Amino acid sequence: MKTRAAVLHSMEHAMPYRDSLPLKIETLELEAPDAGEVLVKVAAASLCHSDLSVINGSRPRVMPMVMGHEASGVVQEVGANVKGFAPGDHVVFSYFPACGCCAHCGSGRAVLCEDGAAANGAGTLLNGARKFTNGDGERLNHHLGVSGFSEYTVAVPESLVKIDPELPLEIAAMFGCAVLTGVGAVVNTAKAEPGKSVAVFGLGGVGLSAVMGARAVGAYPIVAVDPLDAKLELARQAGATHVVNALADNAIEAVREITKGGAAVALEAVGSVKVLENAYAATARGGKTVSIGLPHPSQQLSISALSLVAEERILMGSYMGSAVPKRDVPRFIAMYQNGILPVNQLQSKRIRLDDINAAFDDLHHGKEVRQVIVFE
Incomplete structure (x- = not known):
C-alpha cells in the first residue's frame, strides 16, 4: 500500500x-x-x-x-x-x-x-x-x-x-514518550516520596511531565528551572510550587534555598552535560540526581567523585522512565482521566x-x- x-x-x-x-x-x-x-x-x-x-x-x-x-x-x-x-x-x-x-x-x-x-x-x-x-x-x-x-x-x-x-x-x-519518560523518571526511577523536594531542570514535554509526576506523588516543594519564562508559567500550571529562571546568576543557590539545602531528587531533562552538572549541584546530601535527557555521545560529565561517597549521593540514568509500557501507559492514562496528570x-x-x-x-x-x- x-x-x-x-x-x-x-x-x-x-x-x-x-x-x-x-x-x-x-x-x-x-x-x-x-x-x-x-x-x-x-x-x-x-x-x-x-x-x-x-x-x-x-x-x-x-x-x-x-x-x-x-x-x-x-x-x-x-x-x-x-x-x-x-x-x-x-x-x-x-x-x-x-x-x-x-x-x-x-x-x-x-x-x-x-x-x-x-x-x-x-x-x-x-x-x-x-x-x-x-x-x-x-x-x-x-x-x-x-x-x-x-x-x-x-x-x-x-x-x-x-x-x-x-x-x-x-x-x-x-x-x-513525553509522559512515559517524565512521569516514569519520577515514579519508577527516582521513586520520589510525598513531602520530599523535587527539582526539574528543563521544561520541554518530558520536563513538564516530570513536574506533573512530582505533583502526583505529593512531592513538596516542586521547583522548575528553565531559561524561558513562558515555560516556567507552564510549569506552574503543571504543578510546580516554585520556579527559577536558569539564566539568573544564583539559580543553583535559589534551588538549594527553596529546598532547604538541596533537592531530594533533581532531574535533568535537557540532554546537556552542563545542565546535568547544575542539577547535581542542586541536589542534597543523600539525594538523587536523575539524567533523563540524551546528550551527544562525545559529552563527558565531570563531578566530584568524593561527593558520591562522603555525601552518599546517587547519580542515576532514566531511559523511557524506567517503564514497562504495557503496565505504565494504561496507569498513566488512568491518572490523566482522573484529573491527576x-x-x-x-x-x-x-x-x-x-x-x-x-x-x-x-x-x-x-x-x-x-x-x-x-x-x-
Whole structure:
C-alpha cells in the first residue's frame, strides 16, 4: 500500500530547517504485515527532542529513516500469530520494543532489553524487518520501531499498547514518550516520596511531565528551572510550587534555598552535560540526581567523585522512565482521566505533515512544547 511519510536521508543539516528541509515528504510503499506484525493507521504523532537529536546528529541513527516515535493510531490489520490486538483497537506506540523474555525483561527492566536496543540501533522492527520502500526500490529504516511520521506504519506487538478508545488519540500520542519518560523518571526511577523536594531542570514535554509526576506523588516543594519564562508559567500550571529562571546568576543557590539545602531528587531533562552538572549541584546530601535527557555521545560529565561517597549521593540514568509500557501507559492514562496528570497542557498546537521542518525549528528554539501532527 502507499503511504506519505517524512523521511530523513542525512543528519546535520544547516538551520533553519524550513530552508534546508532535512525531512522530505515522500510517498512510500509499505508492505502488508507478515506473521507477528500489525498494520496501524497513525492518528497523531508528536514532535519530540529525541527526533530533533537525530536530525541534528547528536543522536546518530542509520539512514535513510522514516522518522517519528511518539504516536498513536488505530489497528487496521494483524498478521498471523498476533495475539491481543484486532482491527479497530486504539494503540499507543512504545519506542523501545522489549522482547519480554530476557533476564532484564523478566526483572521488570524492559528498557535494558538487548534485543530491543539492537533492533533500534539497526533501524529495524524487533523481528529484524524493514517494511518501507521508496520509489527507487530502496529499503528505508524504522525510527525506534515506530516511524510515526507516516500515515500508515507496520509494527510488532511489542511496540504497541492497547488503550481506552475513549481517550482522544492526539492526547494519547504523548503518553508514548513525553509522559512515559517524565512521569516514569519520577515514579519508577527516582521513586520520589510525598513531602520530599523535587527539582526539574528543563521544561520541554518530558520536563513538564516530570513536574506533573512530582505533583502526583505529593512531592513538596516542586521547583522548575528553565531559561524561558513562558515555560516556567507552564510549569506552574503543571504543578510546580516554585520556579527559577536558569539564566539568573544564583539559580543553583535559589534551588538549594527553596529546598532547604538541596533537592531530594533533581532531574535533568535537557540532554546537556552542563545542565546535568547544575542539577547535581542542586541536589542534597543523600539525594538523587536523575539524567533523563540524551546528550551527544562525545559529552563527558565531570563531578566530584568524593561527593558520591562522603555525601552518599546517587547519580542515576532514566531511559523511557524506567517503564514497562504495557503496565505504565494504561496507569498513566488512568491518572490523566482522573484529573491527576494534566497531560492536555503539553499540547501546543496541531500541525500538518508538510509543515514538519518549520515545526522542528520552533521546537529547537523552545517556542513549542508538543506540536502534534494529526492525520486525517
